[in-house]
Amino acid sequence: MRILLIVGGGIAAYKACELIRLLRKLGHGVRCVLTEGGSHFVTPMTLAALSEDQVFTTLWDLKDEAEMGHIQLSRQATLIVVAPATADLIARMAAGLSNDLATTLLLATDKPVLCVPAMNVRMWQHPATVRNVAQLRADGIIVLEPDEGPMACGEFGPGRLPEPQAIVAAIEAATATTASLAGKHILVTAGPTHEPIDPVRYIANRSSGRQGFAIAAALASRGARVTLVAGPVSLTTPAGVDRVDVQSALDMAAAVDAALPVDAAVMVAAVADWRVEAIPQKVKKGTAPPTLTLVENPDILATLASSSRRPALLIGFAAETENVVDHAIAKRSRKGCDWLVANDVSGDVFGGGENTVHLVTDAGVESWTRLPKEEVAARLADRIAETLS
Ligand code: CTP
Secondary structure, eight states: OEEEEEEOSSTTHHHHHHHHHHHHHTTOEEEEEEOTTGGGTSOHHHHHHHHTSOEEOOTTOHHHHHHSOHHHHHHTOSEEEEEEEOHHHHHHHHHTOOSSHHHHHHHHOOSOEEEEEOOOHHHHHSHHHHHHHHHHHHTTOEEOOOEEEEOTTSOEEEEEOOOHHHHHHHHHHHHOOOOTTTTOEEEEEESBOOEEEETTEEEOOOOOSHHHHHHHHHHHHTTOEEEEEEOSOOOOOOTTEEEEEOOSHHHHHHHHHHHOSOSEEEEOOBOOSEEEOOOOSOOOOOSSOOOOOEEEOOOHHHHHHTSTTOOSEEEEEEEESSSHHHHHHHHHHHHTOSEEEEEEOSSSOTTSSEEOEEEEETTEEEEOOOEEHHHHHHHHHHHHHHHHO
16 A cells, blocks of 8 residues: 655654654555654655655645645555644644645545644643544544653653554554454453462563454454453553453453354463462561462363354464474464464564564464564454455
8 A cells, every 4th residue: 555654743753764664564655745843853865765755845846746746645645644743733634724735735635544643741631632633533534542651751641652563553454445354253362361469469471462452453443343351451442342351360261251152262362371379368578488379270262162162263372482383283283273373472572563473274384474563463364354254
């Protein structure tokens, strides 16, 4: 697809560079329009080098306008993305101004527009911005929620540009044309589980939930009804997904059971293998360190595989650090699932944006190159759609 990317004037403009790189890596064409403000943060040269295309900066360039008028720019795009969208740019879009190239083509376009805000938390929460964002949404523009966290200005709160991988996922969701999973109910588990030691302590693992959430988003964007059973993670619920939050493996097993029957289940969660034998009160510091007695948790995937309510397609995930493919082949038959997606988690996979996976099926092993987690999700969702159709 061809993305027309409008880069506004905020410090997050540097992340637009990473967005271009990701989109190009996925084979999409990117053409950039840089606003006057944006050009104070990144240069046309940077964007031209990354997009491998001409960069447009002004409405008043006779040569640009003769070769590629602003109407033409929007005509050639599948989708227009505004990232970062500053408070000023959002206000001008909401008011329907056309006082520069970016706003003129936004006013002239009939293409879908995805707006990715980034600004100081107070500017984002100001009633004027709240009003303007509501207006954009009422006008049919997709406006992403900014991320929460420490900001370049030293404050903390919502206002950060979402990570480039999340923007790619939103772009794919906005342009998904086929509801290839319409009418299907799919269960996804994601994240870690927390196993309480006592009322104030727990055992956890390093799963961030990002891969599972990306899969839930990809399935929902293809029209599936998605139930996402999520362990404790700090991630936003993808659009159109029914989320059930759980803490422990036992909670997760119960939530999975309650979601059945489903057409397919994708069990991405890193479920704790053991829980601690219940300690009803807070363990106090004594002379000797306490001994924890571990009890094995139920294997949710294996239980589902052998149950009478087994879905038509059951997919397990495996986090491995060595002999990834051999362990994955053995794990698939041990668990009784149809497909097993093995990740090599020996590097920065937990919490990171990319994943290298091997898909083990009846037909053999397919090794995918290292991809953004959203792209792994998109490919898997397409395969699920092919199989269920
Ligand atoms: N799984 C599960 N219930 C458990 C443990 C794992 O449903 N109690 C599921 C996971 O969601 C995943 C798959 O089983 O889909 C494989 O999980 P993994 O932790 O890799 O496998 P284990 O069986 O725990 O094997 P090991 O830790 O020995 O590699």
